[in-house]
Amino acid sequence: MDLQQRINAFIKLGEFLNQFQQIDSIKNDTVEANDLFFDGFKHQLKLAEESNGWFTKKNIAFSLRNWADALTKSNINRWLSNYNIAVKTPNTVAIIMAGNIPLVGFHDFLCVLISGHNVLVKQSSNDKHLLPFLAKYLEVVEPDFKGKITFTEEKLENFDAVIATGSDNTARYFEYYFKNKPSIIRKNRNSVAVLTGNETKAQLEALSDDIFRYYGLGCRNVSKLFVPKAYNFEAFFNAVYKWHEIIHESKYANNYDYNKAVYLMSEFNMLENGFLMIKEDQSYASPIATLFYEYYDNSDELQLKLEAESDKIQCIVTDGIKDTEVEFGKTQHPKLWNYADNVDTVDFLLKT
Secondary structure, eight states: OOHHHHHHHHHHHHHHHGGGSSSSOOOOTTSTTHHHHHHHHHHHHHHHHHHOTTOOHHHHHHHHHHHHHHSSHHHHHHHHTTOOOOOSSOOEEEEEOOOSSTTTTHHHHHHHHHTTOEEEEEOOTTSOSHHHHHHHHHHHHSGGGTTTEEEOSSOOOSOSEEEEEOOHHHHHHHHHHTTTSOEEEEOOOEEEEEOOSOOOHHHHHHHHHHHHGGGGOSTTSEEEEEEETTOOTHHHHHHHGGGGGGGGSHHHHHHHHHHHHHHHHTTOOOEEOSSOEEEEOSOSOOOTTEEEEEEESOHHHHHHHHHHTGGGEEEEEOSSSOTTOBOTTOTTOOOTTOOGGGOOHHHHHHTO
């Protein structure tokens, strides 16, 4: 199977996913193999929602819409134009996936297959319904994928390299267990926003999407703000009000109530608006329904701090401060060439 065959298969997968980018899916009879897969995937979406309370219809549809938008001919060709992909003898690459947001491990899955390798997938129990079904779709629209995709719930065996995503604790285990294999090991990371006080209402409203999408469970979700001294949070609270309905979702509300009780009993100082608490804290990882903030004196010192602690940060949302900054509202819209932890997965795979 050559590279163009693989590209064509993923373009067809993007066309298939495009039908599910809204809560109410719309069938497109021109999509290849649709009669075989459309109704079946609707069932898998239902199973995914039932098995994980964080995987709401809105969040699943949002994830599928992003992947449908990404898997186009122009996007894939632009992405791969930076590489010379000519794998002659494929290796087997194991992927240990997280399960915090829907299809969070899909990019690694895509990278392994598009680079010409075989993939051995160990999924999280929190996100186990969608990807195997999409893999079957790939095997039907491109039969040469058969035998190249394996899912397992057992101990990983017979692989040549590994991509593993987990917490800081599991990463230490991964680093020891896979010390003799080429590997990408990912740890906990969070995203931050640097505010100056000059942001527009539209920018702050967009920032609220970076905070609340997926309930803040993703590493690309903003969990902390850096604000100048004497920053007035009134404009921020007014802008994030667009997400106030989130408090009516039970799992989020339970976390809000629990964390608020903990803060009150501990007599922590905090601000809150009925669905979000913000608390001054030097940590990067904030609990659900909580956003941490930290004051800064000048942007130069802050940049040095962010560079020194870059291993804890996935995205930096701001306007005109960092060369690698992410635009407000765009953290959950990564491009194919935006790699987790800034580690080029395709380059790693081509050298494996």
